[in-house]
Amino acid sequence: MLVPQGFSFAVAQAGFKREGRYDLAAVVSDGPASSAGVFTTNLFKAAPVLAGMQAIEASPTARAVVVNSGQANACTGEPGLADCRQSLELVGAALGLEPDAILPMSTGVIGPRLKLERWRAAMEPLAASLGQAGPMDAAKAIMTTDTFPKVAWARVGDTPAVVLGMCKGAGMICPNMATMLGIVLTDAAVDPGTWRQMLAQAVDESFNRVTVDGDTSTNDCVFGLAGGASGVEVVDDESAQALYEALVDVCQSLAYMIVQDAEGGTKVMRITVAGARDDAQAELAVRAVGHSPLVKTALYGRDANWGRIAAALGRSGAAFDPAAVTIAIGGVVIFEQGRPVDLDIDALMAPVLRRQDVDIDVTLGDGPGGAVLLASDLTHEYVSINADYRS
Known part of the structure; x- marks a missing residue:
């Protein structure tokens, strides 16, 4: 597996839905990373989607993505937004980050509010895990009905830079940016405007090209962080094309895995x-x-x-x-x-x-x-x- 430099991973067993499995994950950039996000077009947008959209609009950079499975925090109104903000404050305090620099994602059953007492109890193990966990651990933590973790990676041209992606999704899948969540990381340095355009186009060529059941979820979201730790910079059309091709390769590989892992699917x-x-x-x-x-x-x-x-x-x-x-x-x-x-x-x-x-x-x-x-x-x-x- 090719893992981009400058990122750390953390996981915890919070017991949001069932005991004995990782259901909370964080991906942390060593420094401010160019941020990008593509979000569900469902009018019933979950609280973390609304909070993520606000964060992307407010700042060109972010430090982390935090994801929980087992509770969608969707159709929960203003109390759900308040719960989401409080969860980001808890994660920020545990990992030494500003809450506004953390991008949230959630997946699970629509309706119930977050179990914040379980978030609080999970903060110490989450912090202890930072840097000890890897991408595969994080990919497992965000699974719901998935039968296998979905991770893909590619090198950026002939440079040392890498693109790594992970996602979850097996049912309620017809992204129109299904419960489909994705995180894409690169250690190439690219300005936020270019990175955001790249991610939107890559999603159109990948996650928006799949369907399991025609249902677009309240929580669909793809976040991208470009940290630049490799020292490889996107400075011209050639370097931008190399990064984009690697990004599309990773997203298309993940999109195929979603259909391959469709709930009950065989074809x-x-x-x-x-x-x-x-x-x-x-x-x-x-x-x-x-x-x-x-x-x-x-x-x-x-x-x-x-x-x-x-x-x-x-x-x-x-x-x-x-x-x-x-x-x-x-x-x-x-x-x-x-x-x-x-x-x-x-x-x-x-x-x-x-x-x-x-x-x-x-x-x-x-x-x-x-x-x-x-x-x-x-x-x-x-x-x-x-x-x-x-x-």
Whole structure:
């Protein structure tokens, strides 16, 4: 694992939801780091999202990110905001930081307020852990229904600088910056304005390109800290491009892991739409296919039911000529010029649909528009997990 210089990690067992597991984590920069944040578009924004937005707007730099699992602090009104501020004061006092320099993230069940007495009890072990824990410990601490910790890293070009990211998310996933939280760190030096633009664009190319169930959470948030400890500076287009490519690489790797770890999921669909009138039309089409319960359940059942894909395209709102549409699964064209091909589709598709990764390629016409989306299948286990989520 490549870990950026100038950052320390801490974890603690606070018992927010269940005993015996890490559920509180902090990432601390040695000095002020250029800060960036991308936040949920859900109108019911959780208290930590609102506090994080305020912090990013108030200052170009930050010193730390603190994350808890097991309690979302969402739909808690002004008392929830006050709880969030108090939690930052506790963490600041424990780690020797100004509360305003800490960016908050939370995930868990919507509604309940923070258990501040458990925050207080966790401060001593959190402080003792600082510098002793690593990125994988922090990634484990922010998990909820995730089955594995999600960490990715990349080197910035041929320099010593590194980008490291971690995230959590497996259900309630359709980021439109799902309970999806992400932290991205780099030891490259980049001005806050450039860094914020980079993170927003990278999120659009990664986390906003995935769906599990079409639900956008109250708590979705991605924070980025650029500390500069490597001595590598972004000073021109070439160095900016190198940092951006590493950032996108890390974010796309994490985004894939989210779909791979979808609640109850067994498949990852890579849906590509080309030939649309424009990108917006392609976006409508690709999301209609990726969100469709019928498409997702067919994929789970290894059923080459191309009709469900065609039907989703037809109701997507995208404008196209049905007679010009081509659909391919796993590189095999099964629908062309508005009708199925004359092949034994079930036999051809059987080995393709046994794979974890399944490509679905759609051509709507000869226009310039295109879009890509990663989507999971929909299984019995997904229903079981979410039917019992609060118990």
